[in-house]
Amino acid sequence: MHEEDQTETKKHYRICPLCEACCGLEIRTRGDKVISIRGAENDVFSRGYICPKGVSLKDLHEDPDRLRKPLIRNADGVHEEASWDEAMAEIERRLLPIRARHGADSIALVIGNPSAHKISLLGYLPRLLKALGTRNFFSASTLDQMPKQLSSGLLFGHWLSIAVPDIERCDFLLMLGANPMVSNGSLWTVPDYRGKARAMRERGGRIVVVDPRRTETAALADQHLAIKPGGDVFLLLGLVHTLFDEDLIKLGRLQEWTQGVEQVQQAVKPYAPERMADRCGIAAETQRRLARELAAAERGCVYGRLGTCTQRFGTLNSWLVDVLNVLTGNLDAAGGAMFPKAAAFASNTMGAPGIGRGIRTGRQHSRVSGAPEIFGELPITLLAEEMETPAGPQGSQVKALIAIAANPVLSAPNGQRIGRALDGLDFMLSLDIYLNETSRHADVILPGLSPLEDLHFDLAFPQLSYRNHARFSGPVFAKPAGQPEEWETILRLAALVESREAKAAPTGIADTGPEQMIDQALRSGPYGLTLEQVKRAEGGIDLGPLQPRIPELLRTPSGRIELAPEMLMADLQQVDEALAADMPAGMHLIGRRDVRSGNSWMHNLPLLAKGPERCTLLMHPQDGIRLGLADGGMARITANGTELLAPVQLSADMRPGVVSLPHGWGHDLPGSRLQVAGLRPGANMNALLDDRLRDPLSGNAVLSGVAVDIEAVQA
Ligand SMILES: Nc1nc2c(c(=O)[nH]1)N[C@H]1C(S)=C(S)[C@@H](COP(=O)(O)OP(=O)(O)OC[C@H]3O[C@@H](n4cnc5c(=O)[nH]c(N)nc54)[C@H](O)[C@@H]3O)O[C@H]1N2
Numbered sequence: 182m183h184e185e186d187q188t189e190t191k192k193h194y195r196i197c198p199l200c201e202a203c204c205g206l207e208i209r210t211r212g213d214k215v216i217s218i219r220g221a222e223n224d225v226f227s228r229g230y231i232c233p234k235g236v237s238l239k240d241l242h243e244d245p246d247r248l249r250k251p252l253i254r255n256a257d258g259v260h261e262e263a264s265w266d267e268a269m270a271e272i273e274r275r276l277l278p279i280r281a282r283h284g285a286d287s288i289a290l291v292i293g294n295p296s297a298h299k300i301s302l303l304g305y306l307p308r309l310l311k312a313l314g315t316r317n318f319f320s321a322s323t324l325d326q327m328p329k330q331l332s333s334g335l336l337f338g339h340w341l342s343i344a345v346p347d348i349e350r351c352d353f354l355l356m357l358g359a360n361p362m363v364s365n366g367s368l369w370t371v372p373d374y375r376g377k378a379r380a381m382r383e384r385g386g387r388i389v390v391v392d393p394r395r396t397e398t399a400a401l402a403d404q405h406l407a408i409k410p411g412g413d414v415f416l417l418l419g420l421v422h423t424l425f426d427e428d429l430i431k432l433g434r435l436q437e438w439t440q441g442v443e444q445v446q447q448a449v450k451p452y453a454p455e456r457m458a459d460r461c462g463i464a465a466e467t468q469r470r471l472a473r474e475l476a477a478a479e480r481g482c483v484y485g486r487l488g489t490c491t492q493r494f495g496t497l498n499s500w501l502v503d504v505l506n507v508l509t510g511n512l513d514a515a516g517g518a519m520f521p522k523a524a525a526f527a528s529n530t531m532g533a534p535g536i537g538r539g540i541r542t543g544r545q546h547s548r549v550s551g552a553p554e555i556f557g558e559l560p561i562t563l564l565a566e567e568m569e570t571p572a573g574p575q576g577s578q579v580k581a582l583i584a585i586a587a588n589p590v591l592s593a594p595n596g597q598r599i600g601r602a603l604d605g606l607d608f609m610l611s612l613d614i615y616l617n618e619t620s621r622h623a624d625v626i627l628p629g630l631s632p633l634e635d636l637h638f639d640l641a642f643p644q645l646s647y648r649n650h651a652r653f654s655g656p657v658f659a660k661p662a663g664q665p666e667e668w669e670t671i672l673r674l675a676a677l678v679e680s681r682e683a684k685a686a687p688t689g690i691a692d693t694g695p696e697q698m699i700d701q702a703l704r705s706g707p708y709g710l711t712l713e714q715v716k717r718a719e720g721g722i723d724l725g726p727l728q729p730r731i732p733e734l735l736r737t738p739s740g741r742i743e744l745a746p747e748m749l750m751a752d753l754q755q756v757d758e759a760l761a762a763d764m765p766a767g768m769h770l771i772g773r774r775d776v777r778s779g780n781s782w783m784h785n786l787p788l789l790a791k792g793p794e795r796c797t798l799l800m801h802p803q804d805g806i807r808l809g810l811a812d813g814g815m816a817r818i819t820a821n822g823t824e825l826l827a828p829v830q831l832s833a834d835m836r837p838g839v840v841s842l843p844h845g846w847g848h849d850l851p852g853s854r855l856q857v858a859g860l861r862p863g864a865n866m867n868a869l870l871d872d873r874l875r876d877p878l879s880g881n882a883v884l885s886g887v888a889v890d891i892e893a894v895q896a
């Protein structure tokens with residue numbers, strides 16, 4: 182019998198947790214081995230699509246460096262395996278006195294990207310946060326999408342009411358600062374972007390990509406506009422200006438649901454394309470033609486992503502993208518920018534439809550810099566100063582940190598400063614599956630499960646999907662005996678902080694496991710589904726193309742789209758100042774993603790790590806000649822008081838004057854256990870970034886367009 186089980190091949194359906202595309206996978210196993218991983222053809226949403234990362238789930242599951250037991254750092258600074266009870270006892274012994282002595286704010290919480298992909302984390306973090314009661318809550322959101330959350334919240338009344346391209350019906354797509362061919366989409370869950378973009382062009386649609394680099398996405402588009410880094414606000418203002426100037430406004434159905442159009446018209450008067458051209462690097466006539474083309478499209482859409490958010494004017498950019506969609510009648514219309522309606526957990530389907538309290542920010546401020554809280558978070562670039570600065574009248578110093586699925590030492594600007602500050606803490610706890618650049622600073626590390634041992638239901642991404650759907654997948658393998666699921670660990674920590682019976686199993690209605698949580702959310706959701714129904718439909722339930730949702734979706738106090746929020750109108754003054762100031766001189770650094778990466782933590786998987794060197798500095802050949810750098814030559818890049826070395830890759834795809842380095846590299850720090858990644862560590866581009874630069878409205882870090890010095894290193 183046992184023998185038979187070991188040889189029988191089983192087929193499992195599993196949703197990939199590694200990026201926002203949320204592809205359904207078909208995983209074949211024999212005994213405890215993975216035999217194959219491919220795209221699940223029967224998935225109603227991803228329809229068989231997969232990328233190399235999905236295949237690498239086997240490597241992740243089998244990675245000998247992946248933590249399976251808690252680690253406690255001994256007196257010599259070495260991490261040693263411990264039992265769960267020992268680890269929890271150590272946390273109790275060291276963390277609780279800090280809180281008792283220095284108050285709730287002395288413990289900071291940082292959560293990273295993978296937590297958005299795990300209901301076991303995302304569904305339970307609010308419990309821990311509530312237990313901690315700290316204002317020092319930080320996340321990767323302020324390295325990423327906070328500007329879009331803020332602008333969407335201001336316009337539509339909820340920060341998760343984010344409109345996405347209805348690509349299957351669109352015939353003109355203007356895309357800024359996004360590379361879905363590589364990233365597989367962001368704030369836009371769209372598996373197989375390539376297939377959808379091709380289909381769009383085959384039916385006569387056009388795609389225009391705005392990016393300082395001719396990316397993989399630009400190569401597949403009809404037109405590429407090589408913008409100057411940081412130039413989007415000028416271009417977008419030029420486009421909105423043109424719509425008014427050339428009488429191209431048509432609000433259509435949204436006329437009666439929109440307020441503030443006149444204020445926007447007044448506000449954009451000064452920004453004629455002729456005045457913007459120099460600052461964005463795109464000729465006035467090109468801007469005007471683009472505005473006309475957008476206005477003339479039957480079903481057009483503007484989409485901006487990471488590259489537009491990680492700038493000083495990230496919130497204005499995010500707002501202007503939606504302004505363009507509204508003014509051209511493309512918001513909430515088929516083929517335009519539409520709002521998904523998730524089967525569960527979507528706050529914008531809860532409460533009274535059509536009206537609400539809107540959003541409020543700045544209810545509290547950070548202690549050292551006084552930066553406003555936004556959706557309960559503080560800018561992650563302020564984490565270091567909160568750890569470094571002694572207590573004063575403004576409150577207590579951060580003395581302890583809990584990091585959950587976060588690697589800010591590599592992913593945040595000036596991460597080396599964060600690393601130093603972590604060493605000064607009284608206690609640090611990491612929930613992580615690796616001993617890496619950040620968790621090596623932790624006194625205790627608690628591991629999560631392998632994704633193949635975990636169930637999966639996406640809480641966030643159905644709210645951002647190109648089509649409505651409900652999908653669930655169960656664990657492929659049983660979890661190791663004695664290892665808790667991450668939600669259990671989080672509840673145990675919350676209980677410990679609340680000083681309830683720490684060792685008891687979680688009890689009570691709020692402490693149910695994810696399945697009950699999902700079932701309740703589905704039942705009370707807009708389609709009245711049950712988890713049983715979703716489970717029975719392997720490959721998911723298709724809930725159809727996106728439907729118009731205005732006015733039902735709105736949660737603003739006016740019950741309308743509030744197109745001219747005061748906070749944004751006021752920030753236009755800073756645009757005027759930027760226009761009046763001199764152009765920042767020198768070479769400008771932008772980021773880049775690679776198909777075989779996932780921010781900082783997938784470089785330890787052999788399948789993804791093989792192949793050519795990926796941490797290279799892309800540079801236009803003209804710049805190479807000027808700087809004496811040939812292909813493969815070594816460049817010294819200097820900024821932020823730091824210098825890095827990286828091999829140069831000459832590429833005519835770069836805008837001259839702009840260079841590109843990927844983030845998430847720099848795996849050569851002592852004390853980490855990343856055998857594969859350590860072989861080709863790469864350089865940490867975030868070491869070059871100044872942690873003082875952020876969009877003050879959203880608190881989002883500036884990751885793009887930073888001036889750097891480059892020189893050739895003689896062999
Ligand atoms: N220069 C520059 N910097 C950037 C960006 C950029 O474009 N340019 N992009 C930014 C963006 S968009 C983001 S989202 C951030 C990401 O910033 P982070 O979230 O800090 O970085 P990740 O590399 O995603 O790190 C994830 C961590 O989670 C751990 N982990 C993985 N799976 C699990 C799990 O199942 N459970 C637990 N507990 N831990 C797990 C990994 O080992 C790793 O330590 O980086 C940002 N940094």
Ligand SMILES: Nc1nc2c(c(=O)[nH]1)N[C@H]1C(S)=C(S)[C@@H](COP(=O)(O)OP(=O)(O)OC[C@H]3O[C@@H](n4cnc5c(=O)[nH]c(N)nc54)[C@H](O)[C@@H]3O)O[C@H]1N2
Nearest residue numbers: 358359360364367410411486487488775776778779780885
């Ligand atoms: N393979 C892979 N996939 C990933 C990730 C990964 O690390 N690897 N990370 C995941 C995460 S956390 C996220 S948030 C998403 C992000 O997904 P996307 O939003 O698609 O982000 P990127 O691929 O970084 O593309 C951003 C683009 O902005 C461009 N850019 C830089 N500066 C500017 C500028 O000033 N203006 C304009 N217009 N463009 C600019 C860059 O050249 C780049 O092509 O990807 C996710 N998917």
Ligand code: SF4
Nearest residue numbers: 197200203204232235
């Ligand atoms: S595109 Fe994203 S979700 Fe799909 S297989 Fe690749 S990593 Fe997984």
Ligand SMILES: [Mo]
Nearest residue numbers: 294321324325
């Ligand atoms: Mo991200």
